[in-house]
Amino acid sequence: MSSILLVNHLSKIYQTGPKSFTVLDDISFEIEPGSSCAIVGPSGSGKTTLLGLCAGLDTASSGNVILDGQAIDSLNEDERASVRNHSVGFIFQSFNLLPTLTALENVMVPLELLGRKNIKQTAKDLLEKVGLGDRMNHYATQLSGGEQQRVSIARAFANNPKILFADEPTGNLDEETGATIEKLLFDLNAEQGTTLVLVTHDNELAQKTDRIIKLKGGKLHEDTQLKTIA
Amino acid sequence: MQQFFWLFKMAWRDSRRNRSRLLLFMSSIVLGIAALVAINSFGENLTNEINNEARNLLGADVEIESRSPISDTLKQFLEKKGLELSEEKSFASMVFFPKNDGTRLINVRAVEEGYPFYGEIETTPIDAAKTFVRNTEAVVDKSLMLQFDAQAGDSVRLGTSTFKIAAEVTKTPGQSAISTTVAPPVFIPLNELEKTGLMKTGSRINYKLYGKFPEGVDNKKFFDEELKPTLEKYEVRFDDVEERKQELGDAYSDLTGFLNLTAFIALLLGCLGVASSVQVYIKSKVQTVAILRCMGASSYQTIWIYLIQIVFMGLVGSVLGVALGVSLQYLLPQVFADFLPFQLEMSISFISIIEGLALGLITALLFALIPLLSIRMVSPLKVLRSSYETDRPDRWRYLVYLLILLFIGTFTYLQLEDLQDAVIFTLGIFVSLGILAAIGKLIIWAVKRFFPSNSAFTVRQGLSNLYRPNNQTLLLVITIGLGTALITTLLLTQDLLLNKVKLSSSENQPNMVLFDIQSDQVDELIDITKKDSLPVIQEVPIVTMRLASIKGVNTNTLKEDTSYHVRDWVVNREYRVTYRAELIDSEELLKGEFTGKTTNQDSIFISLDDGLAEDMNVELGDKITWNVQGAMIPTYVSSLRKIDWQRVQTNFLVVFPTGVLEEAPKFHVLLTKYDDVEQSVAYQQKVVKNYPNISIIDLDLILKTLDEVLSKISFVIQFMAFFSIITGIIVLISSVNISKYQRMKEAVLLRTIGASKKQIFRISLMEYFFLGSISTLTGIFISIAAAWLLAYFSFETVFAPNFWSIIPIYLFITALTVVIGLLNSRSVVGKPPMVILRQEV
Known part of the structure; x- marks a missing residue:
């Protein structure tokens, strides 16, 4: 089976004046389609930088990333945006809903960007699925943190992504709400067959994935396969 | 196409909670557009009126003018060509009102029946204009009647003749009120002129011959072919209707061109406000842009979302400006009444409306483009790290700067129709703004460098707000500074001119000039002068x-x-x-x-x-x-x-x-030289009674006239400066409103950790006091420099500004800044912190 994400000798170096900081140093791994993977590590180990590079939000200093068969380093910013629109979904710690849009409109945006028709019903169905059928016309400020994250999940799955990147998806939520969100995330992941890559500090959450990649000081410290994909 | 509509939909959705803010940004251009539309429309109405009224303004088909008597052969030639002629002799002289012994320098206009052939001398009572020549009476300028409390039926003496005043003159063909300020006209019959004894040696008489063409001729062809070649052989000046049209048209197009540039400055100030507001607006939208980019929106899609918002708001601002301008244009004939030789009926000019809309849209867009372009640089990575900043330089912004420069240059050139002047004006604007910006930056640097660390908490907070990120210091120094500079320079220049005349009357300088004295009157006049103890x-x-x-x-x-x-x-x-x-x-x-x-x-x-x-x-x-x-x-x-x-x-x-x-x-x-006004009045009365041909100019009259003329001119300039000032205030309101959003979090945090309402209020008070003071003082500083340059190079006089007249300007504009600032901060100070924190999510 060919991988959905291939990371090859990836390094990221930030230059600040005469000084340079190596945030990621020669990272390589690949992820199978439909699997779930947690990237863990202490603060400053390069988890979020790695996520950004894998999702095509940033470019590497050296090495390359092949996402859904495309070498994203060779694409320009707009081409990478198109890849994200077609193949990628995102969930963030701080939810990142568009504040001037309603919950329904937030979910519709990825579909609108794809130019799909009759998207309202699709968005409504997704919001129903995450349990927000009665909050569709509320703005972000009118929703609780848990509700905002549920909208965020509905939005992430709207374009049927092949891979979903989640950055500390339960980091800003209480335990109970966090558990609900986790369940929703894994359920939808299983249902749609999406690959899930999540960055987390939460060891319990990481244990629920198929594989844990541990970073330390910008290097790949451990790569543990917990379950095998059928 | 679907994507195109989506952009509009997104622009609309995104603007949901910002429409009032966006409208406030765009209100900065409303007054500039209004002024431009009003002036352009005024100019077009003026041109139409000149075209329609040129013959009435000239009073004839042709006007021939000379400093020496017009030769009989020329008159015979014109009569042979079938012209109906009417003659006029005019000169400066003294008038004497026997009713109250009043004397004053006037312009005697001795005319024949028939003048004017077109238009009319407007008088009260009306009929007098047609009968005064026949009845050997005089008609006297309204201002003169008012000055000497004269009524129709009173008498007036010119030289040795006394005339009954038949009426007061309210309007003379082709003459504006301001052109008759120094020597208001008194009309008398031409055949009575000789008897006045005023036409003596050396009198500066202006001879005029008005001609009416025979019926049925093609006026232009008749003038060009039949008259012009002969007229050119004589030492006379001449104007036909076409030439007068051209002269008046040129003069007033210079005026409207100048006024347009003043209005344009107001618009540019507004545009700076737009640029700054949009910059802050876009900064507040960076996270939204990053989310959209993350979800797959391309850079051009995100730019278009905000471009559509700006264009729409620019259009709203322009429409509001145009509507205001159309209403305002009806005020202009009153503002310029003293400068116009006719009453102007205003009508709506559609060309001006379209021009206004286009200008508003182009300027709003051009100036908003600079901050808008920064959207291209927003990285989707910002969704993961809000502190992430790209350091890629954006070369497109230089293209926008170039476009702005070209736009200003082209607009100026179209107004001035002179490349050199247009380049000087355009560079002048950039240099002035550059100086203001440099001063603004210097102040920000100085506040940081010499920060009073030991001062009170509220003073320190207020001062540090001047240089904190997203401060509006530079913008306010430029807009308020320029507005203040305009007003103050005007005031100082007016003082300068009046002081110059006053200075010339000091010490042993003469302050009264008597002219047209005949040789046989010299000795007697010297005797009278000495008897009145005058040197x-x-x-x-x-x-x-x-x-x-x-x-x-x-x-x-x-x-x-x-x-x-x-x-x-x-x-x-x-x-x-x-x-x-x-x-x-x-x-x-x-x-x-x-x-x-x-x-x-x-x-x-x-x-x-x-x-x-x-x-x-x-x-x-x-x-x-x-x-x-x-x-x-x-x-x-x-x-x-x-x-x-x-x-x-x-x-x-x-x-x-x-x-x-x-x-x-x-x-x-x-x-x-006289010492007091009473002495001067008595002496003038004696001279005019004994030697009616002698004319007198006294410095008191010159000062009064100058003051009057300057007041009228400065009223017009103040009227135009008003647009810049109000624009400055709108930019101020909009900037304060923006900085309110910037300061909100700080204020809420301060309140959360225990700052009292009073302390937050004091911090705001300090911040706006410093801002107002700095901006106003910068403007005053520039105006003093400008007035000094004018005094030194142009008027060649000593510059001693009256600081007492500047202080109220400083106090007023600073107080205004503080009041606007505090009114805006009220909503931050008054609400519980949690309410604001929720709004800011």
Whole structure:
């Protein structure tokens, strides 16, 4: 089976004046389609930088990333945006809903960007699925943190992504709400067959994935396969 | 297409909670557009009115004018061509109101029945304009009637004749109120002029002949083919309707061009406000842009979302501006009433409306483009790390700067129709803004560098807000500073001009000039003057003459052949020349030798003003022949003088030696100095009663007139500056409103950790006080520099600004800034912190 994400000798170096900081140093791994993977590590180990590079939000200093068969380093910013629109979904710690849009409109945006028709019903169905059928016309400020994250999940799955990147998806939520969100995330992941890559500090959450990649000081410290994909 | 509609949908959705803010940004351009539309529409209405009314303004089909009597052969020629003629003689003289012994310098206009052929002299009562010539009465300018409390039916004395006042004149063809301020007109019948005894030697009489073309001729063709070639052979000036149209059109297009540029400055100030507001707006949208980019929106899609918002709001701002401008245009005829020779009926000009809309849209877009372009640089990575900043330079912004420069240059060129002036104006704007920006930056640097660390908490917080991220200091220094600079410069320049005239009357300088004195009146007048305890500072004989030839080349050739490099004014003018044996204290010998005396056998050596010599293209020793009322007198240039024209005394371009002109027909001028107004009034009454042909100018009158004219001009300029000031205030409101969002979090945090409402209020008070003070003082500083430059280079006078008149400006604008700032901060101070924190999510 060919991988959905291939990371090859990836390094990221930030230059600040005469000084340079190596945030990621020669990272390589690949992820199978439909699997779930947690990237863990202490603060400053390069988890979020790695996520950004894998999702095509940033470019590497050296090495390359092949996402859904495309070498994203060779694409320009707009081409990478198109890849994200077609193949990628995102969930963030701080939810990142568009504040001037309603919950329904937030979910519709990825579909609108794809130019799909009759998207309202699709968005409504997704919001129903995450349990927000009665909050569709509320703005972000009118929703609780848990509700905002549920909208965020509905939005992430709207374009049927092949891979979903989640950055500390339960980091800003209480335990109970966090558990609900986790369940929703894994359920939808299983249902749609999406690959899930999540960055987390939460060891319990990481244990629920198929594989844990541990970073330390910008290097790949451990790569543990917990379950095998059928 | 679907994507196109989506962009509009997203722009609409995204603007949901920002529409009032966006509208506030765009309100900065409303007044600039309003002023431009009003002025443009006014200009177009003015042009239409000139085209329709030109014949009424001229009062005839052709007007012929000369300083010497118009020859009978010319009159006969015109009559033969079928023209109906009407003659006028006009000159400055003194009027005397027997009712209250009032005297004043006026313009006597002796006219024949028939004038004007078109239009009318408007009088109250109405019929008097048609009957005063027949009834040998006078009609008197309204301002004069008001000054001397005269009524129709009273009498007025001119020279030795007394006329019954038939009516007051409210409007004269072709004359604006301001053009008659110095010497208001009094109309009398031409055939009564001789009897007044005012037409004596040396009187500067202006001869005019008005002509009405025969019925059925093609006016332009008739004038160009039948009249013009003959008129050009005589030493007369002439205007037909077309030429007058052109002259008036040019004059008023200069005026509207100038006014348009003033309005344009208001618009540019507004645009700076737009640019700054949009920049802050876009900064607040960075996270939204990053989310959209993360979800797959392309850079051009995200730019378009905000571009659509800006264009729409620019359109709303322009429409509001146009609507205001259309209403405002009906005010303009009142504002400019004193400068117009006719009543102007305003109608809506659709061209001006379209121009206004286009200008509003283009300027809003151009200035908003600079911050809008930064959207391209927003990385989707910002969704993961909000502190992430790209350091890629954006070269497109230089293209936008270039476009702005080109736009301003082109607009200015279209108004001024002169490339050099347009370049100077455009660079002037950029340099002024550059200076203001530099001062703003300097202040920000200085506040940081010399920060008073030991001052009170509220003072420190208020001061540090001047240089914290997203501060509006630079923008406010530019907008409020420029507005203040405009107003203050105006005030200082007006003071400067009045002080200059007042200065010239100080100490032993004369303050009253008596002219048109006949030779046989000189001794008696000197006696009267001395009896009234007034000094005779100068008594000067004056002989009028014309130029006959320079270096043997006659004036006709000099006029036609430009290779002689002799300026037109030199050849055409009538010279008023004196003779004396020595230089006076306002003169300095630059070259040659001043020859004071001539014996019968000598050649005649004259002295010229150095500027005149340059325009005549003559050197020492060159021969100039003068036509002294028929007699040809050859002379040689023996010296060149520099004359201080600023002094109130008789100065002459050409001075003859004694022993040449003593027997020529001449008149005299006498200069004296009075100490109080009562003494002056009594003396003037005595002189006018005894010597009605003598005219008097006293400095009091000049000061009053100057003050009046300057007030009228400054009213117009203030009216235009008003747009810049109000725009400045709108930019201020909008900037304060933006900074309110910036400061909100800080204020809420301060309140959360225990700052009292009073403390937050004080911090705001300090911040806006510093902002207002700095901006206003910067403007005042620039205006003082500008006024000093004007005083030094243009008016050549000492600059002593009256700081007492500047202080109220400083206090008012600073107080306004503080009030607007505090009103805006009220919503932050008054609400519980949690409410604001929720809104800011």
